[in-house]
Amino acid sequence: xxxxxxxxxxxxxxxxxxxxxxxxxxxxxxxxxxxxxxxxxxxxxxxxxxxxxxxxxxxxxxxxxxxxxxxxxxxxxxxxxxxxxxxxxxxxxxxxxxxxxxxxxxxxxxxxxxxxxxxxxxxxxxxxxxxxxxxxxxxxxxxxxxxxxxxxxxxxxxxxxxxxxxxxxxxxxxxxxxxxxxxxxxxxxxxxxxxxxxxxxxxxxxxxxxxxxxxxxxxxxxxxxxxxxxxxxxxxxxxxxxxxxxxxxxxxxxxxxxxxxxxxxxxxxxxxxxxxxxxxxxxxxxxxxxxxxxxxxxxxxxxxxxxxxxxxxxxxxxxxxxxxxxxxxxxxxxxxxxxxxxxxxxxxxxxxxxxxxxxxxxxxxxxxxxxxxxxxxxxxxxxxxxxxxx
Amino acid sequence: xxxxxxxxxxxxxxxxxxxxxxxxxxxxxxxxxxxxxxxxxxxxxxxxxxxxxxxxxxxxxxxxxxxxxxxxxxxxxxxxxxxxxxxxxxxxxxxxxxxxxxxxxxxxxxxxxxxxxxxxxxxxxxxxxxxxxxxxxxxxxxxxxxxxxxxxxxxxxxxxxxx
Amino acid sequence: xxxxxxxxxxxxxxxxxxxxxxxxxxxxxxxxxxxxxxxxxxxxxxxxxxxxxxxxxxxxxxxxxxxxxxxxxxxxxxxxxxxxxxxxxxxxxxxxxxxxxxxxxxxxxxxxxxxxxxxxxxxxxxxxxxxxxxxxxxxxxxxxxx
Ligand SMILES: [Zn+2]
Ligand SMILES: [Zn+2]
Numbered sequence: 001x002x003x004x005x006x007x008x009x010x011x012x013x014x015x016x017x018x019x020x021x022x023x024x025x026x027x028x029x030x031x032x033x034x035x036x037x038x039x040x041x042x043x044x045x046x047x048x049x050x051x052x053x054x055x056x057x058x059x060x061x062x063x064x065x066x067x068x069x070x071x072x073x074x075x076x077x078x079x080x081x082x083x084x085x086x087x088x089x090x091x092x093x094x095x096x097x098x099x100x101x102x103x104x105x106x107x108x109x110x111x112x113x114x115x116x117x118x119x120x121x122x123x124x125x126x127x128x129x130x131x132x133x134x135x136x137x138x139x140x141x142x143x144x145x146x147x148x149x150x151x152x153x154x155x156x157x158x159x160x161x162x163x164x165x166x167x168x169x170x171x172x173x174x175x176x177x178x179x180x181x182x183x184x185x186x187x188x189x190x191x192x193x194x195x196x197x198x199x200x201x202x203x204x205x206x207x208x209x210x211x212x213x214x215x216x217x218x219x220x221x222x223x224x225x226x227x228x229x230x231x232x233x234x235x236x237x238x239x240x241x242x243x244x245x246x247x248x249x250x251x252x253x254x255x256x257x258x259x260x261x262x263x264x265x266x267x268x269x270x271x272x273x274x275x276x277x278x279x280x281x282x283x284x285x286x287x288x289x290x291x292x293x294x295x296x297x298x299x300x301x302x303x304x305x306x307x308x309x310x311x312x313x314x315x316x317x318x319x320x321x322x323x324x325x326x327x328x329x330x331x332x333x334x335x336x337x338x339x340x341x342x343x344x345x346x347x348x349x350x351x352x353x354x355x356x357x358x359x360x361x362x363x364x365x366x367x368x369x370x371x372x373x374x375x376x377x378x379x380x381x382x383x384x385x386x387x388x389x390x
Numbered sequence: 391x392x393x394x395x396x397x398x399x400x401x402x403x404x405x406x407x408x409x410x411x412x413x414x415x416x417x418x419x420x421x422x423x424x425x426x427x428x429x430x431x432x433x434x435x436x437x438x439x440x441x442x443x444x445x446x447x448x449x450x451x452x453x454x455x456x457x458x459x460x461x462x463x464x465x466x467x468x469x470x471x472x473x474x475x476x477x478x479x480x481x482x483x484x485x486x487x488x489x490x491x492x493x494x495x496x497x498x499x500x501x502x503x504x505x506x507x508x509x510x511x512x513x514x515x516x517x518x519x520x521x522x523x524x525x526x527x528x529x530x531x532x533x534x535x536x537x538x539x540x541x542x543x544x545x546x547x548x549x550x551x552x553x
Numbered sequence: 554x555x556x557x558x559x560x561x562x563x564x565x566x567x568x569x570x571x572x573x574x575x576x577x578x579x580x581x582x583x584x585x586x587x588x589x590x591x592x593x594x595x596x597x598x599x600x601x602x603x604x605x606x607x608x609x610x611x612x613x614x615x616x617x618x619x620x621x622x623x624x625x626x627x628x629x630x631x632x633x634x635x636x637x638x639x640x641x642x643x644x645x646x647x648x649x650x651x652x653x654x655x656x657x658x659x660x661x662x663x664x665x666x667x668x669x670x671x672x673x674x675x676x677x678x679x680x681x682x683x684x685x686x687x688x689x690x691x692x693x694x695x696x697x698x699x
Contacts, residue, residue, distance in 0.1 A: 020399035020401060020571045020573075021399055021571070021573055021574045022571065022573040022574070022606070023570070023571055023572060023575075023576060023606075024570075024571075025605075025606075025607075026575070026606045026607065029606070029607045029612070032612070033607075033612060033614075036612070042611075042612070043611070043612045044611075056566075058568065058570075059404070059406050059566055059568040060568075060570070068609060069605060069607065069609040070607065070609075072612050074609045074610060114571070116569075116571065117568050117569060117570055117571065118566070118567070118568055118569075119403075119567035119568060119569055120481045120566075123480060123481035123566070124483070124566045126480065126481060126482075126483040127483050127564060127566075131410070131560070131562055132412060132414055132418055132422075132445075132541065132560065133418075133511070133542065134512060135483070136541075136542065136543055137496065137511075137512035137513055137514065137542070144474075145472070145474035145496060148474060149472055199477055200474045200475065200477070257507050398577075399572070399573065399574065399577045400572045400576065400577045400580050400581070400688050400689075401569045401571055401572070402569070402570045402572060402689055403567070403568070403569050404567075404568045404569070404570060405565065405567050405568070406564070406565065406566045406567075406568065408563065408564040408565075409561060409562070409563050410561070410562050410563075410564060411559050411561050411562075412559065412560045412562060413557065413558070413559050414557075414558035414559065414560065418558070419556070419557065422558045423556065423558065481566075483564050483565070483566065484563050484565065485563075485565055486565030486566055486567055487565075539560070540558055540560075541560060
């Protein structure tokens with residue numbers, strides 16, 4: 001029987017595009033210390049350290065080895081985890097699994113990306129696609145063009161307009177402006193959003209996630225330890241990971257085939273008796289690499305019925321004060337240190353459950369929250385967090 | 391020794407130069423050779439569900455059984471699933487410099503003979519009349535005539551077939 | 554036999570590594586004043602060289618700079634006899650682990666002005682600086698026997 005695991009410490013850096021004042025190791029350490037402080041622990045209390053980033057971004061490999069200076073893994077157990085865009089959720093899930101296995105009572109898990117270390121930003125990610133099949137053409141049907149397609153398809157299928165994407169981007173900015181850790185805090189107006197140039201119609205520059213340098217860390221503890229030491233433990237209720245057939249994807253979902261997001265949501269909700277998503281879950285932090293994706297992904301996660309998400313956006317339902325807040329942190333279009341981005345979703349959802357999100361604390365009472373990760377070749381990770389251990 | 395840290399932080403530049411050698415494996419090798427020698431695209435089949443596996447590979451993702459050594463020709467023409475005008479070209483990981491693009495559009499192609507959802511691929515699209523572009527239109531490849539290597543770059547680009 | 558298909562593909566990417574505030578101070582002193590600085594952790598009674606912002610043992614934030622000697626002791630070494638493209642020098646050349654006087658940790662660096670046959674563990678060595686510093690680890694060209 002697996003043991004229960006709880007998040008008892010949350011820490012992150014102030015995310016920025018450039019951090020020349022710190023090395024990669026020092027950047028990680030900022031988040032690690034913040035998480036330990038939050039848990040009121042020292043590194044001596046930690047039994048195992050897990051760690052993740054997307055190595056191509058920095059071109060420094062075996063980071064698990066030399067980042068020990070920052071993670072505190074010196075003479076401790078642990079390993080590195082790297083699953084691309086989902087690295088942050090995979091690492092958080094791995095921490096929960098390490099505790100659930102019964103082998104460890106306290107696990108520290110950290111993730112970072114220092115994107116200012118690459119001269120051409122995200123370009124080293126060009127090494128990710130299959131060399132024989134896809135790598136040469138990635139400038140083409142790469143992420144940006146896929147998210148543009150999400151926009152055109154979403155509008156055609158649902159009757160949403162361009163203004164609805166602008167509303168989502170404005171909401172993200174309003175949230176980010178209330179989150180001191182967020183990277184892009186722009187005080188946007190509708191006019192400014194609609195003036196942002198199109199990268200590819202209908203994807204505006206402002207709709208795509210930035211390149212960010214930042215780190216995040218969590219302390220995860222066993223039930224026994226969490227109850228003893230944490231005032232507000234946040235429990236891992238469940239998690240799910242779903243992969244998609246990459247060759248059939250290429251950014252194209254055929255009719256009649258469900259996406260990895262839908263599959264993951266179906267599994268997670270049915271396993272946990274979630275029948276009315278917006279009632280049984282009170283808020284979400286999702287990995288929305290582009291504004292259009294927030295509309296589409298939210299429907300795939302069943303936050304709204306098919307074609308209904310833009311109506312929720314229209315009436316402000318996804319705002320911090322709304323009936324179902326989505327990304328009150330500002331989300332990924334405001335902050336994107338890739339290998340760490342998915343962990344920020346978990347961290348922010350945990351803070352919302354604790355009621356410790358500060359200025360961007362949602363109005364709704366949060367007992368259950370969901371955090372998601374998204375990987376480039378389309379795979380999905382979902383983490384279900386709860387306030388009480390039931 | 392309490393000097394102020396200078397405002398200008400030092401950065402150490404470093405260029406990574408590596409050489410990889412990728413093995414295509416027996417299934418993709420057949421694809422590569424057909425492309426190089428006969429300008430043909432080929433796929434194999436799943437012995438259980440009979441679906442086409444494109445690109446060809448060792449196992450069926452739906453049935454998880456070993457694929458048959460049963461080959462079919464697909465494409466090379468196909469249907470345009472998606473297209474996008476390219477803005478700023480990306481960096482070519484082979485040179486570390488800006489990639490020279492052979493066409494101003496990128497596209498996603500559903501090759502003839504492959505069902506939707508069972509394999510499509512990205513390529514370049516050379517466009518004369520952008521106003522006539524639409525999803526679902528036919529596209530045909532333009533092959534390299536010399537020095538084909540057996541990679542998808544043996545196709546220079548696709549061109550739309552206007553009705 | 555069927556022809557096996559392999560494809561050669563180079564990979565080139567450009568990076569720029571932040572040495573951070575602590576590293577900047579260290580490299581600036583090295584570059585401009587040929588001074589070698591370490592960092593002390595008061596809790597662990599250790600002096601780190603190269604200096605670091607955080608003690609990896611106790612995770613304390615460090616700010617106690619210590620000036621180190623440019624002389625030290627050779628802890629161990631190896632002599633490279635073969636050649637490959639990524640190597641920084643033509644063989645034969647020697648690497649050593651050097652502990653500077655006043656430091657508790659070692660760095661790996663070149664040994665120079667020395668007959669590889671005569672290198673021995675425990676040997677006293679001294680840093681030879683590049684005439685005009687550039688702000689990186691090769692501002693120390695190598696360590697030579699005293
Ligand atoms: Zn099959
Ligand atoms: Zn210490």
